[in-house]
Amino acid sequence: MNKILEFCKKNMKTMKTIITILISSLLLTSCVTIKPGEVGLKQKLGKLSDQVYPQGPVFFNPFTSKIVRTSIQTRNLELSLNLPSKEGLSITSQISILYRLEKTDVVKIVNDLGLNYEGIIANVFRSASADICAQYFAKDMHSGKRSEIEADILKRMSSNLQNKGIIIESVLMKSIQLPVGLSQSIESKLRAEQDAMRMEFVLQQEKFEAERKIIEAKGTRDSQKILSEGLTNEIIKLRSIDAFNELSKSPNTKIIVTDGKTPFLINQE
Structure with a gap:
């Protein structure tokens, strides 16, 4: 008995170390950390408990229980x-x-x-x-x-x-x-539809251009008609007089042939 006590005293430090390691191992195996996005379920002797553990540490008896983890994320x-x-x-x-x-x-x-x-x-x-x-x-x-x-x-x-x-x-x-x-048939159909839409766009543009030219021609015709209706003999005479006045101010020598109504200029240069 004395020998046993003496042996224990000599090896007390070693025994403390062994006991500490055993306790630490037991604690580590009896704790599980539930990660974010997970939940844990305690299964004791094969039966699941109704409690759902959120993220964080969960302690359990490793000899009779274990923790089942599963994700609840998408x-x-x-x-x-x-x-x-x-x-x-x-x-x-x-x-x-x-x-x-x-x-x-x-x-x-x-x-x-x-x-x-x-x-x-x-x-x-x-x-x-x-x-x-x-x-x-x-x-x-x-x-x-x-x-x-x-x-x-x-x-x-x-x-x-x-x-x-x-x-x-x-x-x-x-x-x-x-x-x-x-x-291939679907691609051909889509290509034909695109070509038809493109042709429809071109025809529409041509139609708009034709309408624009018709409107432009009508405008030119109407303006010429208005001008021709407004050029009376009196206006023509006034324009002729204005033309003679402008010619008289020119220093250059000119030959003017006229019937008294409209001038015709011959430039000697």
Whole structure:
């Protein structure tokens, strides 16, 4: 007994160090930090508690419990699918699904769906997109109706997932790859429509130019008519007198032939 006590006294410092390390390890393994945008759920002996832990440290018994962490931020699920069209064609599309978990329903989501809920979302999208896209022609997915298709798929998915605590914020069809023949025919049609619009613009401009020339000609005709109606014999005589007066002021030698009404100037230079 004395030997044991003596041994303990000699190795007290070492034992304190070992005990400190054990306590520190126990504390570290019994604390989890919940990051911003996450929530934590305590699982004790395989059963989830109803309490949802926000960001910050959470302490638990590592021998009987653990903390399950999951994100409640908006997340992006990328999919590449072949979508059916109304005429039976297969359209390849890149899809982005923006979704988040309702904070108050996280316990229900983990209990019902587990942590692999993205697989559930993908399956719901496949079903909803097949039903909706089959109501539209392939060209509609490549035109202004794409936003309408996205809204219909979003509505169908929300009705299936909202009661499960998953909020679908947006469905984005980022790229549409049509069959080669259909894509070429759509491009040809668009090119023909653009050419028709360009020709219509040119014809409209020509029409405006023709109308402008007609108006200009009418104006010239009307002004000449007004001038001709205003040139009476008396005005012509007054203009002739004014012309004689101006010629008389000139120092240059000139020969003027006139009948007394209108002058005709011969310049000797």
